[in-house]
Amino acid sequence: MSISSGIPIDRSLGYESAGVDTTREEEGLSRLIQHVQRTWPPAGSLGEVKLPVGYFANVVDIGGIGIAITTDGVGTKVLIAQMLHRYDTIGIDCVAMNVNDLLCVGATPVTMVDYLAVQKAEPDMLEQIAVGLCEGARQARVSIPGGEIAQMSEIIRGVAGGAVDGFGFDLAGSAIGTVPLDRILVGEHIEPGDVVIGVESNGVHSNGLTLARRALLEKGRLTLDAEIAELGRSLGDELLRPTHIYVAEALEVINSGVDLKALMHVTSDGLLNLTRVKSPTGYVIDFLPPPPAVFRLIQEKGEETEEEMFRVFNMGIGFCFVVTPADADRVIRIAESNGKRAYCIGHTTRDESQQVFVKPYGIVGRGKRFYRE
Amino acid sequence: MSISSGIPIDRSLGYESAGVDTTREEEGLSRLIQHVQRTWPPAGSLGEVKLPVGYFANVVDIGGIGIAITTDGVGTKVLIAQMLHRYDTIGIDCVAMNVNDLLCVGATPVTMVDYLAVQKAEPDMLEQIAVGLCEGARQARVSIPGGEIAQMSEIIRGVAGGAVDGFGFDLAGSAIGTVPLDRILVGEHIEPGDVVIGVESNGVHSNGLTLARRALLEKGRLTLDAEIAELGRSLGDELLRPTHIYVAEALEVINSGVDLKALMHVTSDGLLNLTRVKSPTGYVIDFLPPPPAVFRLIQEKGEETEEEMFRVFNMGIGFCFVVTPADADRVIRIAESNGKRAYCIGHTTRDESQQVFVKPYGIVGRGKRFYRE
Numbered sequence: 001m002s003i004s005s006g007i008p009i010d011r012s013l014g015y016e017s018a019g020v021d022t023t024r025e026e027e028g029l030s031r032l033i034q035h036v037q038r039t040w041p042p043a044g045s046l047g048e049v050k051l052p053v054g055y056f057a058n059v060v061d062i063g064g065i066g067i068a069i070t071t072d073g074v075g076t077k078v079l080i081a082q083m084l085h086r087y088d089t090i091g092i093d094c095v096a097m098n099v100n101d102l103l104c105v106g107a108t109p110v111t112m113v114d115y116l117a118v119q120k121a122e123p124d125m126l127e128q129i130a131v132g133l134c135e136g137a138r139q140a141r142v143s144i145p146g147g148e149i150a151q152m153s154e155i156i157r158g159v160a161g162g163a164v165d166g167f168g169f170d171l172a173g174s175a176i177g178t179v180p181l182d183r184i185l186v187g188e189h190i191e192p193g194d195v196v197i198g199v200e201s202n203g204v205h206s207n208g209l210t211l212a213r214r215a216l217l218e219k220g221r222l223t224l225d226a227e228i229a230e231l232g233r234s235l236g237d238e239l240l241r242p243t244h245i246y247v248a249e250a251l252e253v254i255n256s257g258v259d260l261k262a263l264m265h266v267t268s269d270g271l272l273n274l275t276r277v278k279s280p281t282g283y284v285i286d287f288l289p290p291p292p293a294v295f296r297l298i299q300e301k302g303e304e305t306e307e308e309m310f311r312v313f314n315m316g317i318g319f320c321f322v323v324t325p326a327d328a329d330r331v332i333r334i335a336e337s338n339g340k341r342a343y344c345i346g347h348t349t350r351d352e353s354q355q356v357f358v359k360p361y362g363i364v365g366r367g368k369r370f371y372r373e
Numbered sequence: 374m375s376i377s378s379g380i381p382i383d384r385s386l387g388y389e390s391a392g393v394d395t396t397r398e399e400e401g402l403s404r405l406i407q408h409v410q411r412t413w414p415p416a417g418s419l420g421e422v423k424l425p426v427g428y429f430a431n432v433v434d435i436g437g438i439g440i441a442i443t444t445d446g447v448g449t450k451v452l453i454a455q456m457l458h459r460y461d462t463i464g465i466d467c468v469a470m471n472v473n474d475l476l477c478v479g480a481t482p483v484t485m486v487d488y489l490a491v492q493k494a495e496p497d498m499l500e501q502i503a504v505g506l507c508e509g510a511r512q513a514r515v516s517i518p519g520g521e522i523a524q525m526s527e528i529i530r531g532v533a534g535g536a537v538d539g540f541g542f543d544l545a546g547s548a549i550g551t552v553p554l555d556r557i558l559v560g561e562h563i564e565p566g567d568v569v570i571g572v573e574s575n576g577v578h579s580n581g582l583t584l585a586r587r588a589l590l591e592k593g594r595l596t597l598d599a600e601i602a603e604l605g606r607s608l609g610d611e612l613l614r615p616t617h618i619y620v621a622e623a624l625e626v627i628n629s630g631v632d633l634k635a636l637m638h639v640t641s642d643g644l645l646n647l648t649r650v651k652s653p654t655g656y657v658i659d660f661l662p663p664p665p666a667v668f669r670l671i672q673e674k675g676e677e678t679e680e681e682m683f684r685v686f687n688m689g690i691g692f693c694f695v696v697t698p699a700d701a702d703r704v705i706r707i708a709e710s711n712g713k714r715a716y717c718i719g720h721t722t723r724d725e726s727q728q729v730f731v732k733p734y735g736i737v738g739r740g741k742r743f744y745r746e
Contacts, residue, residue, distance in 0.1 A: 028496020029522065032503040036517045039510035046551075047483040049518045058518035060484045062551055063438055071486040071521045071547060079527060110420040111433045113444040115488060115545045123401020130405035137412035144409045145422045145431035148444045148545065149402065154452060154583075155543050157530050170528050172488045172521065174444060174547030178419075178435055210527075 050184060055276055056104035056265055057177075059184050066179040068107035072097040073172030076209045080239045082158045082167050083224055087125050089242045090171060091132025092139070093206045096243035098175035099140040100265040100319060103250040104276075106185035107177035109140055114147040119156045119168035121149065129171065132242070139245040142175065187262030187277025187322065190348050194261055194322050196274065196283060197331045198345035201318030203294050205243040207268045208312040212239060212294075215302025222301065230293040238294050246319040249338040256334060258327040266314040272365045274320060275354040282351025286359045289343055291316040306361045307370035322348060423557060428649055429477035429638055430550075432557050439552040441480035445470040446545030449582045453612045455531045455540050456597055460498050462615045463544060464505025465512070466579045469616035471548035472513040473638040473692060476623040477649075479558035480550035482513055487520040492529045492541035494522065502544065505615070512618040515548065560635030560650025560695065563721050567634055567695050569647065569656060570704045571718035574691030576667050578616040580641045581685040585612060585667075588675025595674065603666040611667050619692040622711040629707065631700040639687040645738045647693060648727040655724025659732045662716055664689040679734050680743040695721060 033053045040049040050059040050066065057070035074093045081090040091114070099109040114133055118125070126149065137144050158168020179185075204212055216222045216235060224236030231238045246265070253260060264273045274283050295316070299309050309315060321331050328344050335342035346359075356365035363370045406426045413422040423432040423439065430443035447466045454463040464487070472482040487506055491498070499522065510517050531541020552558075577585055589595045589608060597609030604611045623636060637646045647656050668689070672682050682688060694704050701717050708715035719732075729738035736743045 028494065028499040031496070031500045032522075035500070035503040035507045036520070039507050039516045040518070041516055047516055049484070049516050051518075053519060060516065060518055062440070062483060065436055065438060067435070067440065067484075067549065069484065069486055069518060069549065071488050071519070073488065073490070073521060073523050075523060076525055076527060110435060111422070111440075111442065113442055113547050115444050115446060115547070117446070117490075117543055117545075121401065123404070126401040127404040127408070130408040134408045134412050143412045143414055143420055143422050143433065145413070145424075145433055145442060146426055146444070147409070148446060149405075150446050150448060150543075150545070152449055152543070154449060155531060155541065156528060158528060168528065170490055170523075170525070170543065172490075172523070172545070174486050174488070176433075176440065176442065176549060 050181065051105070051186060055186050056101040057107065059105055059179060061181060064181065066181040066184060068102050068105050068177045068179050069174065070098055070101040071172065071174040072101060073170065074206045077206050078169055078171055079159055079213065080209060080236065082164050082169070084236045084240060085164050085167070086240065087128035088131040089240060091129050091134070092136035092242035092245070094171050094173045095133060095136025095140050095142070096245045097206050097267070098173045099142060100246050102175055102177040103246060104263045104265050105179060106183055106254060106263070107179035108251060109142045109175055109177040109247060111143045111145055112173050112175035114144065114171065114173045116147065117150045117152055117156050117170040119153050119158060120166045121151045122167060125167055125169070136245065140247045185260065185262060187281065188279050190261045190277055190279045190281045190322055192348055192350045193325065194348045195325050195328045195344050196285065196346045196348065197321040197323065197328060198317035198343050199246060199249065199319040199335045200289065200341045201266065201292070201314045201316055202244045203238060203241045203292050205314055205318060207314065209239065211302065211312050212298050215298045215304060220301030228297065230297070244318050244340065249335045249340060250319070252334045252338065253321055253331055256330065258330055259324045260321065262322040264320040266318050266320065268312065269368060270310045270313055270315060271317065271356050271358065272368065274356055280350060280352040280354070282349040282354055283346055283356045284349060284359060285346035285357065287343060287345050288360055289316055289341070307363050307372060310358060310361070310363060310365065310370045317345060423554065424478070424559060428559050429474040430480065432478055432552060434554060437554065439554040439557060441475050441478050441550045441552050442547065443471055443474040444545065444547040445474060446543065447579045450579050451542055451544055452532055452586065453582060453609065455537050455542070457609045457613060458537050458540070459613065460501035461504040462613060464502050464507070465509035465615035465618070467544050467546045468506060468509025468513050468515070469618045470579050470640070471546045472515060473619050475548055475550040476619060477636045477638050478552060479556055479627060480552040481624060482515045482548055482550040482620060484516045484518055485546050485548035487517065487544065487546045489520065490523045490525055490529050490543040492526050492531060493539045494524045495540060498540055498542070509618060513620045558633065558635060560654065561652050563634045563650055563652045563654045563695055565721055565723045566698065567721045568698050568701045568717050569658065569719045569721065570694040570696065570701060571690035571716050572619060572622065572692040572708045573662065573714045574639065574665070574687045574689055575617045576611060576614045576665050578687055578691060580687065582612065584675065584685050585671050588671045588677065593674025601670065603670070617691050617713065622708045622713060623692070625707045625711065626694055626704055629703065631703055632697045633694065635695040637693040639691050639693065641685065642741060643683050643686055643688060644690065644729050644731065645741065647729055653723060653725040653727070655722040655727050656719055656729045657722060657732060658719035658730065660716060660718050661733055662689055680736050680745060683731060683734070683736060683738065683743045690718065
């Protein structure tokens with residue numbers, strides 16, 4: 001378990017965390033990955049697995065078509081939904097977490113199934129969750145051909161007491177998409193001097209909610225209904241804002257003919273997601289737009305360091321493209337024509353150790369953490 | 374929530390429960406399905422969804438290839454694994470629940486991702502769960518190209534106290550397979566007089582564990598380490614026996630050239646799964662092998678009716694094939710050559726109301742329940 005600032009952080013381990021970390025959990029994960037890889041069929045067979053574990057999605061060769069596949073949940077953001085007793089947007093997060101990952105291997109998302117585990121099968125809650133899933137699917141241009149609802153009062157819990165008692169739930173999904181087998185993108189052609197285009201996030205998205213809750217609600221003693229002037233909305237509304245779905249702009253970039261080197265969904269581990277590429281690439285981030293106000297609030301109330309904030313949160317950049325300098329403006333314009341601000345936030349370096357130097361804050365990311373330079 | 378014999382049953386609602394039931398939960402589910410269907414692209418588009426909700430899996434048209442997709446979890450069987458502190462087989466159940474469903478639309482399973490939500494990221498537990506997933510994948514001939522582990526101590530709980538405190542988890546998966554678009558099987562060509570071949574189950578599989586635990590552990594005051602002569606093993610070993618994976622025999626039947634009308638995975642709702650076909654088909658089940666001893670024990674200790682036992686459990690038949698009488702022996706031989714006993718258990722009738730008459734027990738299934746005739 002990651003311990004930082006004395007606060008145990010519930011987090012997603014994905015299957016991505018091979019690497020250098022030596023905690024017991026990462027060790028267990030690494031052993032798990034060893035096992036799982038033994039299930040992969042020999043190269044050339046039906047279902048050949050095209051990528052090692054560690055990228056945002058994997059790709060399976062099905063009759064010459066690359067089927068990208070990924071799975072992810074919304075983590076403890078469900079607790080915010082439950083506390084607010086508002087369930088009609090969390091499905092958007094679930095779709096976002098999955099389709100944004102699919103995009104990162106160059107895939108066009110096609111369809112997804114959801115897995116909803118509930119403490120009690122409350123019909124209004126089920127319907128509201130579906131409303132969000134469908135809105136997410138609409139934004140992501142995918143279908144939801146089915147799903148599973150498991151009622152498990154002995155396994156699922158949530159916030160206890162009050163009107164929301166019994167409305168605990170967990171929400172995850174799995175999505176598939178298509179990518180031509182010769183156009184799977186994992187950043188292997190990144191060269192030093194390529195540029196990083198960062199597209200704005202919408203606040204915390206679906207990562208770091210455990211830290212956010214502890215900082216704001218426990219240490220900061222704020223309540224979700226508190227209207228916070230700098231946020232322009234209530235704290236609850238802010239924390240529940242649905243994760244941006246980057247499908248429209250990413251597909252437009254993928255199909256635009258620009259020399260696209262890599263795409264990254266900025267989830268847990270923040271800008272360290274830039275290192276999930278198949279090349280000895282480091283990054284110098286020399287410009288970042290001012291982080292959304294919610295991050296300042298979390299940092300202040302939780303007395304968090306910037307290293308910790310950047311480790312846990314997206315800090316305002318939810319999705320990145322790596323392209324040649326010549327294509328930078330084009331990608332920014334595509335993002336903006338899809339309603340999202342985008343910025344040239346830095347460039348790549350040749351770096352076997354894949355460090356991410358965040359210059360405006362004087363911190364550098366290595367492995368799974370950021371350090372003050 | 375289903376209430377039966379005064380015992381609230383935690384159960385999987387799937388997305389299958391449209392139909393006649395009038396509980397609030399089924400109503401919520403039905404509204405959820407309405408929403409979800411609005412995400413489906415127009416016929417003829419990329420990603421066309423080929424089946425309505427309610428079958429064992431759905432099929433999406435991806436460039437002329439039928440990609441079957443499904444998602445399912447192992448339900449409260451995780452509690453048995455936790456109580457026994459033995460995590461190396463529950464992954465087999467997870468694979469089984471998914472691939473057996475894929476088979477039922479005529480698909481060849483190819484790959485699956487798992488979603489594991491844990492109370493704490495215990496490395497040995499993670500590894501053992503992976504061992505089971507990989508053994509399941511081996512039996513099912515699928516790969517596991519990735520997955521997600523979410524550590525959420527505020528949402529996931531399990532059995533509290535003792536050495537297993539903190540080892541709560543939930544395990545689900547999503548699987549995809551391929552099926553030629555013109556060979557999707559949903560039982561639309563079943564004719565009266567076709568026969569039902571039932572393949573043996575391996576005990577409770579992954580359904581009805583909540584009822585089983587209440588009957589055996591609470592009402593019956595048995596313990597998991599109790600050696601039960603009629604089971605030939607301890608109660609814990611019995612309840613944790615991994616769900617049969619029917620991939621080998623089902624694929625052999627699918628590819629054998631027999632006039633295969635339908636395949637059914639017997640999960641929650643027991644033999645009522647026979648009605649998940651696109652035809653006005655009812656069933657007369659006139660022979661069943663003696664149910665595995667565990668079912669007699671559950672029924673006795675829980676003082677359950679046969680109607681209830683058949684509603685919740687597979688009662689000894691884990692998978693069914695519907696074929697013409699001429700092909701019955703061939704299918705039985707294929708199952709047996711794959712190491713599983715199979716029986717001709719009944720035949721189909723023309724029945725708009727899709728009743729399942731289980732003659733040896735004098736009960737009939739209608740909608741979501743069984744009634745004494």
